[in-house]
Amino acid sequence: MNTAILPRTLIEMDKVYFSYGHLDVLENVTLTVNQGDFLALIGPNGSGKTTLIKIILGLLFPQQGTVLVFGKKPSQLNSLRSRIGYVPQNNTIDFHFPINVYDFVMTGRYPLIGPGRRPGRKDKEAAHNALEQVNIEPLGSMQIGKISGGQRQKMLIARALVNDPSILILDEPTTAVDVQSSENFYELLMKLRSRGITILMVSHDVGVVAQYADRIACINKQVIIHGRPEEIVSAGNLEKMYGREAAFFHHGVVPHIVVSRDHAHDAFSQGNKQD
Amino acid sequence: MEILQYAFMQRALLAGVITGAICSVIGVYIVLKRLSFMGAGISHSAFGGVTLGYILGVDPIITAVLFCVFSALGISMISRKKIVQEDAAIGIFYSASMGFGVFLIGFLRGYNVDFFGYLFGNILSVTTKDLLYMSIVLGIVIFFIFYYYKEFLCLVLDDESSAVAGMPVVFLNHLLIGLAALTIVVSLRVVGIILVSALIVIPAAAARYVTENFKTLLGLSTLIGVSSCLIGLLLSYFLDTPSGATIVLTATGIFGISWLLGKKS
Numbered sequence: 001m002n003t004a005i006l007p008r009t010l011i012e013m014d015k016v017y018f019s020y021g022h023l024d025v026l027e028n029v030t031l032t033v034n035q036g037d038f039l040a041l042i043g044p045n046g047s048g049k050t051t052l053i054k055i056i057l058g059l060l061f062p063q064q065g066t067v068l069v070f071g072k073k074p075s076q077l078n079s080l081r082s083r084i085g086y087v088p089q090n091n092t093i094d095f096h097f098p099i100n101v102y103d104f105v106m107t108g109r110y111p112l113i114g115p116g117r118r119p120g121r122k123d124k125e126a127a128h129n130a131l132e133q134v135n136i137e138p139l140g141s142m143q144i145g146k147i148s149g150g151q152r153q154k155m156l157i158a159r160a161l162v163n164d165p166s167i168l169i170l171d172e173p174t175t176a177v178d179v180q181s182s183e184n185f186y187e188l189l190m191k192l193r194s195r196g197i198t199i200l201m202v203s204h205d206v207g208v209v210a211q212y213a214d215r216i217a218c219i220n221k222q223v224i225i226h227g228r229p230e231e232i233v234s235a236g237n238l239e240k241m242y243g244r245e246a247a248f249f250h251h252g253v254v255p256h257i258v259v260s261r262d263h264a265h266d267a268f269s270q271g272n273k274q275d
Numbered sequence: 276m277e278i279l280q281y282a283f284m285q286r287a288l289l290a291g292v293i294t295g296a297i298c299s300v301i302g303v304y305i306v307l308k309r310l311s312f313m314g315a316g317i318s319h320s321a322f323g324g325v326t327l328g329y330i331l332g333v334d335p336i337i338t339a340v341l342f343c344v345f346s347a348l349g350i351s352m353i354s355r356k357k358i359v360q361e362d363a364a365i366g367i368f369y370s371a372s373m374g375f376g377v378f379l380i381g382f383l384r385g386y387n388v389d390f391f392g393y394l395f396g397n398i399l400s401v402t403t404k405d406l407l408y409m410s411i412v413l414g415i416v417i418f419f420i421f422y423y424y425k426e427f428l429c430l431v432l433d434d435e436s437s438a439v440a441g442m443p444v445v446f447l448n449h450l451l452i453g454l455a456a457l458t459i460v461v462s463l464r465v466v467g468i469i470l471v472s473a474l475i476v477i478p479a480a481a482a483r484y485v486t487e488n489f490k491t492l493l494g495l496s497t498l499i500g501v502s503s504c505l506i507g508l509l510l511s512y513f514l515d516t517p518s519g520a521t522i523v524l525t526a527t528g529i530f531g532i533s534w535l536l537g538k539k540s
Contacts, residue, residue: 057439081441088436097307097432098487107432110425111440143487159436 006083007071009034010167010198011056016065018051025051027221029065033167038189038199040213042206047220049202050089053169056200057086070166082112085160085197087170090152095145101155102140105130108162130158134188150181157188167198174205186212278512283399290401291504291522293409294462297416298471299478299500301458303493304451306479307431313350313452315472316365318459320346322468323372325393326379335393336408336460342372343456351452355445396467396519398508409461416454420493427451428489465504466519473523474500481530484537499529 011033018026025048033039041049054060055067058074067073070080077084099107108130109123119127131137134154139147144155153173160168168189174182190212193199203209210216210229217226225231278284305314324342328335346368354361380390392400420427429437430447438444455475462471482495507522514521 059435059438078441081439084439086436086439088433092435093433094307098483098489098492099428099432100487103489104432107425107429107437108440110429111437111442113425115426116422163440 006035006166009068010037010070011200012066012068013052013056014066016052016055016062016067018048018055018060018062024221026055026062029219029223031217031223031226033198033200035166035198036193036196037215038193038213039201039215039217040209041200041202041217041219042204042209043219045204049219050171052219053171053200053202057084057169082163083166085157085163085165085168087156087160087168087173089171089175090149090156090173091175093144093152093156095152097144100141100143101136101147102127102131104144104155105158105162108159112163126162126164130162133161133192134158148181149177150184153177153181153185154188161192165197167200168192170199170201172202172204174203174208182208278509283401284512286401286403286406287398287508287518288505289406290398290409290465291508292501293406293413294465294474295478295501295504296497297409297413297458298462298474299496300416300420300493301451301455302475302477302479302500303482303496304427304431305455305475306483308451310452310455311472311476312362312365313347314455314459314475316350316369317343317347317452317456318463318468318471319369320372321460321463322376322393323374323379324376324460325463325468326376326383326390329383329388330379336405339460339463340457343460344453346372347452347456348449351448392467393463394467394469395517396463396465396470396522398465398511398518398522401464405461405464412457412461416458419450419454423447423450466522470519470523474503474526477523477526477530478503481526481533484533499526499533503529 009032011031013029013031016026016029017024029048029052031052041052043049051060055062056069056074058069058077061075069077070083072080106119106123106127109119109126113119113123128137128140131140134157136147136151136154136158139151139155144152147155156173157168157170160170174185177185186208189199189201199213201209201213213229215227216229218224279288302314305311320342321339324339325335327342328338331338350361350364350368353359354364358364359367389397389400391397426437426442426447429440429442430444430451434444434448459471459475462474465471466474478496478499479492481499482492486492486495503526504522507525508518510516510525511518511521
C-alpha cells in the first residue's frame with residue numbers, strides 16, 4: 001500500500017463544536033488518529049459518536065474548531081477520498097435491494113471510474129480481491145439479502161476495501177451480528193491492521209473493543225478520556241461517561257458488560273452460567 | 276387492424292409507448308429511493324402550473340414544467356435543511372399548488388378548457404406537439420440514465436457512503452427529481468395529474484417481485500409500463516372506458532399477477 005504521501009497524523013480534530021439547532025452534540029472535541037492506530041470511539045447512545053465521524057467524513061460541518069483529514073479539510077479531500085474506506089451502520093442499507101454481492105462491492109469503485117464508463121479489468125480485479133480479503137468470494141453472485149448477518153458485515157468491509165484505503169472508518173459495525181461472527185469480524189480487522197490499515201471504529205461495546213483497540217476515546221459530548229484501554233477503565237471513567245446507573249463486570253483488566261443497574265442482576269447471572 | 280388507420284389512434288399508441296417507458300424507468304429509481312409519495316406530490320403541483328398557463332396565455336406544459344421542477348426542488352431542499360419533514364413538505368407543496376390552480380379556475384370562466392383531461396388524462400387527445408415534447412423528454416431521460424447509470428445506482432443504493440466516496444449526491448438527487456418532474460408533465464396527457472404517479476410506481480413495484488437483478492428490473496419495469504399503456508389503451512377503445520383509468524387498472528392487474536408469481540417462486 002502506498003502511504004508515503006500521507007502525513008503521519010491522518011485525522012486531527014481541534015476544539016470542535018457541533019450542534020443541531022439548540023441541541024449541543026459535541027463540545028470542545030480534540031482528537032488525533034495516527035497512521036497504524038486502532039482507535040475505538042465509545043460512548044452511550046446519543047453521545048455524538050456518529051456525529052463525530054460524520055464530521056470527519058465531511059458529511060456534517062462543525063460550527064467551530066478545525067478538522068483535518070490527511071492534512072486537508074474534509075470538504076477539500078478530492079481524490080484523497082478514495083483513501084478512506086467507510087463502513088456505515090448496516091441498518092442504512094436496504095438488503096432487499098436487487099443487487100448481488102459482487103456488484104455491491106463494485107459500487108465502491110464507481111466514484112473512481114467516472115460517469116459514462118464501464119468498470120474495466122482493474123476494477124473487476126479490485127472487487128474480486130476485496131471479496132477474497134474478507135473470505136466471501138464464493139458468495140459473489142448471491143443477492144445481498146440472502147447472506148447471513150456476519151457475511152453482510154464482511155461485504156460492507158469488502159466494499160470499503162475495494163480502493164485499497166489507508167484508513168477504515170466503521171460505525172457500530174457489530175450491531176445485529178452474532179457473537180461468533182463478531183469474533184471473526186475482529187480477527188479480520190486485526191488482519192487488516194497488520195497490513196498497515198489504520199482503523200477508527202465507533203462502538204458501544206466497551207468490553208469487546210477494549211480487547212482489540214490500542215486506544216480508546218470515551219465520548220459523551222466531550223472526549224471524557226482518551227488513552228490505552230487499561231487506563232480508560234480505571235478511576236471511574238466509565239461511570240463518568242455512562243452515569244451512575246451503569247454497572248460494569250470486570251474480566252481481567254477490562255470491563256466486560258455495561259448494563260443499567262435494573263438489568264445488572266440478570267446479566268450477571270447469565271454471565272455466571274456461561275462461565 | 277382497423278383502429279390503426281385513425282391518426283389520433285396512431286398518436287395515442289405512440290404516446291402510450293413513450294410515457295409507459297419513461298414513467299416506468301424513472302419509477303425504478305423513485306421506488307428504490309422510496310420517493311413514491313414525492314412522485315404524487317410533484318404531479319399534483321402541475322395543476323397550478325396548467326391553470327396559470329391558461330391565464331397567462333402560454334403553453335400550459337411550459338408552466339406545468341416550471342411548477343413541477345420548482346416544487347420538486349423546493350420539497351427536496353426544505354426537507355434536507357430539516358425545516359419540516361419530507362412528507363410534510365410534500366403535503367404543503369402539493370395542496371398549495373392544487374389550491375392555487377382551483378383558485379385560478381375562477382378567473383377562467385367562459386374559457387373552454389379540458390381540466391378533466393389534465394386531471395385524469397385523455398390519451399386520444401394527444402397532439403403532434405405533445406408527441407414532440409414526449410420524445411424530447413424520452414431522449415433526455417435515456418441519455419442521463421445511461422450516462423449516470425453507475426452514479427444513480429449508488430444514489431439509490433447508499434447515498435451516504437457514496438457521498439463519502441466523493442459522488443456528487445446532492446446534484447444527482449436534484450437531477451433525478453428534475454427528470455421525474457419532466458417525465459410527469461409530459462405524461463399528463465396520457466394518464467393525468469391524479470393517475471400519473473401510479474404509472475411511475477406500479478411497474479417498478481411489480482417488477483421487483485420477480486427479479487433480484489437491477490438491470491433486469493429496469494428492463495422488466497419498462498416492459499410492464501409500455502404494455503400497461505398499450506393494453507389499457509386498446510381495452511379502453513373497445514370497452515369505451517376512460518383511457519387513463521383503464522391504463523392504471525391494467526398496470527394494477529399486472530402488479531397483482533407479478534405479486535402472485537413472486538410469492539410462488
